[in-house]
Amino acid sequence: MVTQFKIFLLIIALLSPTVIFGHTVTLEDKSLEEIVNNRMALMQKIKSISSQISKLLQSDDYNTIIELNNTLLNSAKEFKEAFPEGSQYKTASEAIWLTKDEPDNPDKVDTFLEFNNKFVSDIEMISLSAELEDNQMLNDAFKQMAANCGACHKKFRN
Numbered sequence: 001m002v003t004q005f006k007i008f009l010l011i012i013a014l015l016s017p018t019v020i021f022g023h024t025v026t027l028e029d030k031s032l033e034e035i036v037n038n039r040m041a042l043m044q045k046i047k048s049i050s051s052q053i054s055k056l057l058q059s060d061d062y063n064t065i066i067e068l069n070n071t072l073l074n075s076a077k078e079f080k081e082a083f084p085e086g087s088q089y090k091t092a093s094e095a096i097w098l099t100k101d102e103p104d105n106p107d108k109v110d111t112f113l114e115f116n117n118k119f120v121s122d123i124e125m126i127s128l129s130a131e132l133e134d135n136q137m138l139n140d141a142f143k144q145m146a147a148n149c150g151a152c153h154k155k156f157r158n
């Protein structure tokens with residue numbers, strides 16, 4: 001009985017690499033799901049905050065605009081890092097992974113990196129114009145920022 005139990009333990013021990021490997025694959029699948037869900041959630045947040053800001057463009061509530069815009073800025077920065085190697089998935093174009101890490105080159109305006117950097121700097125312009133309480137500049141900056149949505153989707157969404 002004891003010998004049989006030892007043999008049983010030995011078999012378990014020999015099988016465990018397979019078990020661990022099987023477990024790793026599952027974990028990776030789960031984290032891919034998490035990565036994709038996270039970046040979708042970021043985009044939903046970006047959409048919602050942009051819409052909230054757009055409703056305040058004719059107001060003089062610059063403090064609220066700055067507060068919302070800070071969240072927008074953080075979400076855009078986070079989004080930029082939301083495409084690690086191996087997280088290719090359906091709606092995101094393969095072109096993202098081919099161009100997301102290229103060195104910042106002003107001549108290469110068509111890379112995912114450049115689209116993200118432009119998005120971030122256009123968001124920063126909104127904060128600047130709100131700090132200056134310049135309504136005309138604010139409206140122009142918002143329009144400029146919003147143009148990034150369609151431009152990036154056209155190029156990097158399947």
Ligand code: HEC
Nearest residue numbers: 040043046047050091092115116119148149152153156157
């Ligand atoms: C730098 C590129 C880029 C910019 C700028 C950008 N998006 Fe996206 N967006 C994407 C990509 C890529 C996806 C698809 C992500 C994926 O499939 O993993 C996406 C997905 C989305 C989705 C779908 C999310 C879901 O749950 O299915 C919405 C909504 C969205 N974006 C809204 C916006 C809005 C609104 C703006 C502008 C305020 C914007 N995006 C700016 C690249 C961008």
